[in-house]
Structure formats: C-alpha cells, structure tokens
Amino acid sequence: MLARNPPWIHIELVPVWVHIKNLRHFVREFCVGMSMLPETADQIAMTTSELLENATKYASTLWARYDLRLLGGHAEISVTNSATAKQRETLISFVNEVSQGDALDAYIRCLERQSLEGQSQAGLARIRYEASADLAVSQIDEEICLIARIPV
Amino acid sequence: MNRLQLEPLHVGALTGEVLDSDDTVSVVLRGDSDARDAGAALDDFLVRRVHPAVVTSGLKLLQLDVTGLEFLNSAGIKALVNWLLAIKREPQQSRYFIVLQYDEGITWQSKGLKPLACVAPSNLRLEPLR
Numbered sequence: 269m270l271a272r273n274p275p276w277i278h279i280e281l282v283p284v285w286v287h288i289k290n291l292r293h294f295v296r297e298f299c300v301g302m303s304m305l306p307e308t309a310d311q312i313a314m315t316t317s318e319l320l321e322n323a324t325k326y327a328s329t330l331w332a333r334y335d336l337r338l339l340g341g342h343a344e345i346s347v348t349n350s351a352t353a354k355q356r357e358t359l360i361s362f363v364n365e366v367s368q369g370d371a372l373d374a375y376i377r378c379l380e381r382q383s384l385e386g387q388s389q390a391g392l393a394r395i396r397y398e399a400s401a402d403l404a405v406s407q408i409d410e411e412i413c414l415i416a417r418i419p420v
Numbered sequence: 421m422n423r424l425q426l427e428p429l430h431v432g433a434l435t436g437e438v439l440d441s442d443d444t445v446s447v448v449l450r451g452d453s454d455a456r457d458a459g460a461a462l463d464d465f466l467v468r469r470v471h472p473a474v475v476t477s478g479l480k481l482l483q484l485d486v487t488g489l490e491f492l493n494s495a496g497i498k499a500l501v502n503w504l505l506a507i508k509r510e511p512q513q514s515r516y517f518i519v520l521q522y523d524e525g526i527t528w529q530s531k532g533l534k535p536l537a538c539v540a541p542s543n544l545r546l547e548p549l550r
Contacts, residue, residue, distance in 0.1 A: 285456040292454070292491075310527035317454065318494055376535050379501045391494035398532050 275335035276302075283324040283332040283349065292317040295336060302338070308420050311399035312336070312343050315416050318391030319347040322414065326355065326389070343420050348413040356412045362389055363405045363414070371397040424473040431461040434489075434496075438470065444481050445474070450488035459495020466503040480516050486533075487523040487549050497532065504540035517543055524548045
C-alpha cells in the first residue's frame, strides 16, 4: 500500500562514495524543477551530500535509505542506515551537542575541535548553520535516521 | 613554476594551483571537492606543502581564490580551518595574512566562508569578487 504522505524522492542505495555526487546533482535539479529558489535547492543538495557522506564514512552499513519530503514550509531530508549500538549512541550525542545554542558558534566549535582531534561529522553542524536546518535523530532497532528540516 | 616551487593538486574534480602575481602569490582552488579523499588531499596540500613554503619564503600576504570552487564538502572546509590554525600556531613573526576571494553568487560561499573569518580574524579577510 502506498503511504498517504510519501516522500518526493525515495532512494535505497548501497552507500558508495561515487553515488553521492550524482545524487547531489539530481536532487538539486529536482528542487529547481519544483520551482524552488536556486539557493534553497543548493542547500538541500548540500544537506543531501553531507548526510550521505556521514552514512558512508561512519556507519557499519550495507545500505542507506534517502528520503526528501516537501512539507508545508520546509523540506525534510532524511538518511537512514544500520549502525552499531556504539555508533548510534555517538551520533545521537553528537546531534544533541551541535543542536545547542547559536548555529554559527556550534559550527566553529566543531570545526576547531575536529581539526585538533582529526575526527569528522562537522557536516551536521554545517547543515544546521548554512541551511538554517533543524536536526533530529531517531532510531528503531538497529536503524538510525538523521533528519534535517530546512525552511523553503 | 611558481615562486614557492609547488606542484599543483589534482584530486577528483578538485584542482589546487599556486600562481605568482605581481606582488604576491595566489592559491587558486577550482572544481568540486567531493571525492572521498579530497579533504585529506587538500589538507595535505595546504597544511604540509603551501603553509611551510609560505613561511620559508617570508611572504606576509597571500591570496586564496575560491571563485571557481563550485562545491566544497565539510572535509574540505576543515582543511581550510586546519590551514588557518597552522598559521595561528606559528610565532608572530612567521604568520601571514590571507585574502580570501570568493563569489557571493555561489550559495555555499555566500554563507559558508564566514566561519573561517571567525576562526582566524587576525589572519584572514573575506573579499567578495561579485
């Protein structure tokens, strides 16, 4: 049965790096075709890229699910993948951390700290700052879903 | 060959090149920085090749031109931050100043470069070219 509120784009893919660029370009053109402002389309495309990079680099996953929903005044981009308990715990903690306080301050803190520690995930703080996004995370069993809501 | 004697960077769709201009040196980044190893390669280029060469040369002003850089992922942005942090770690007499030329018509550049100026306000100025 088809969902009552289906995503405008729904893709299940093996998270291979080379697909990310292709999907970024596709999503941008799709959004422009939906008469969004080019700047908004760029921000949705950037968010798409950063979330998929995150899943590709850090999750122990053989697949990922990408959804783009257009809901009223915002676009909702989500990437779901399987992850270990430790990975899920780390990601939830990180989303909570980068969602605190001013978005620019959180991003700068993240960039400076990550630079020192050689880790990544600055992409999430970037999404929040550059795309004015709200971030959320949910988990069901061994799946984790990162969600970014961007005003359009 | 440029005055810093640096070979260009080519990784995926990203290129980095050091060019001489009349009174300074320009680091020009072009293309898309979204290949898996682009962030690490850019970090290596800027922090381990460009930065030591600039310090050794005694240059005090450098241009960084990203107007042809269509996309830079967060790993690439971190490479730029690492470069700025490397400058800040130098003793005062070895530090240099970067003028970052960017294109306000490219969405990620219009907002995404501001954090760099916050990281190193004494070593970086953003200069929109359009």
